[in-house]
Amino acid sequence: MAKSEENSIEEHKEEIERELEFSAGYRWQHWIRAISIVVLIGTGFYIAVPFISPVQTAQPDNFLYALFRSWHIIFGFILTYVIFYKSFMFLYGQKYQMERDAIKDVFNIKIWKKQIGYYLLVSKHPKLSGVYNPIQFMAYAGFYVMMFFLILTGFILYVHVYHDGLGGFLYSPMRYFEVAFGGLAMVREIHHIAMWGVILFIVGHIYMAIYNAVFGKEGAIDAIFSGMKWHKKH
């Protein structure tokens, strides 16, 4: 650490403190989710249009497409689990009160104005009730809507590949949703379109994370690794 920076932390020690923002469970689920999404997007594009072919050999044991599909399904289940875990925690988790607190700001037009103004560089950052600002909260809400669409359409596609076990158990209810979506082809398209929604979300999400790290001065990006964030002492 450079000398001047050390001094500056010393200088501010009386004014700022480190606070736990994200619990360990929160951070784990975030990163498991991130990795799953990346794997799922990659394998998903292959499943839609298989863009590489294996070298043909005399031995018919190179099941490339089946392999891609396997990884897609494995990470699909992992993602489903963390999404369910996080959704449950958001609703009932004790350590997630700071997330639920953010709902209040969504209905506050003044905070909306200030937040938009902050990003347009014309007004100061509003004082928030929870950990998320209203734009952020709505983006996450949209992300979860897409996630639930992806999980549901994913399961509809799954029960037609694996007819036993869980696939057999979910077969009848999933066929009900299949009809509601307008057939298996539409299910596949909605799955594909929702994925594009997730890609757009990720780009925006990463940009805002970096933006807040650069300008926010609260160590916001640290919080998702260490869980800790810097706050002004109140």
Next chain:
Amino acid sequence: MVLNGIDESYDTLHNKFKDRIEYLENLPKIDEKRPIEDVIKESGFGRRDFLKWAGAITAMLSLPSTFTPLMADAIKVADRLPIIWLHMAECTGCTESLLRSANPTIDSLIFDHISLEYQETIMTAAGWQAEENLENAMKKYKDRYILMVEGGIPSADTEHYLTIGGHGKTGKATAQEASENAAVIFAIGTCSAFGGVQAASPNPSNAVSLSEVTDRTVINVPGCPPSEKNIVGTLMHYLLYGTLPALDVYNRPKWAYRLRIHDLCERRGHFDAGEFVEQFGDEGAKDGYCLYKVGCKGPYTFNNCSKQKFNQGTSWPVQAGFGCMGCSEPDFWDTMGTVNEPLSDKLYNTTFGGMGADATADRIGLTLLTATAVGIAGHAAISAYKNPKE
């Protein structure tokens, strides 16, 4: 070895079928025709062929082979059930699928033999006489006749686009009237099952499926056309059981439409191996690789084509090297995208003055992604120059 329990349950079913056949046998014949055995024999089929056919139908309906003689008996009494076959907005392809074969099959002979009280394509009557036949049949065999409907039904303010006969009745009115007093209703082909091609966007005649114009249960036998086996099989199933078959979510008989084309496909191994035909006529095509990348819609389509095949069991599209079009699915014309391209190349109607033509989900996604990236770059640059307020 079969378990005792299962054996007994089949015995019950066997007796039930026997009773049903006896019951039908005692019904008066609709009109005095020669027995079907004679017709089949005269057409050049031996008893062996006939039993082979009966065995095939038995297997198709998932019944054990001990039911084969019963099936043969059932066909003999098929002329006791009056059938009314209506044509709506359609191409007659489903009727043709049954009748127009180079060598008549036993299926088509049976179709000739059963008591078609009214069938526009093959009846002799015309004009007022035809109208009268229909009216009489509906009155005489009230609550007894089997109704088979082919074709979509124009509705709403374009209902009159399909107007038939001297009374100027619309197709919808006829279909509704006939449905009311039918013993059982079969929608033959994708048009009457789901609306089909004429219900494709923008659906100028507001064509709908038969099930949308009647409150009665309609059994859908979709396909464009459905194989003759699926049509006759549905009929034989009703003949034997006297009840409706087990149906899937789209009211299709499960014995025929339970699994996807993909699940029953002979090229499935190449799919899982990642071996695909890249374009028609390439090496992969010669080696019988999977047709997924040249637009096969088998993964989204429920049917038994690979098992029953077409043209007297000669072949079916995928065997012939052409992907499935998804013709037995609802709205397949709109939902399945371009015929010879995979589903992810489906075009969306995003015109924007021509700019949005040829827009696939991936292209729209990439455009939005680019716009996002440009926006981010701009915002980041301005923010770096003029920091946000603290």
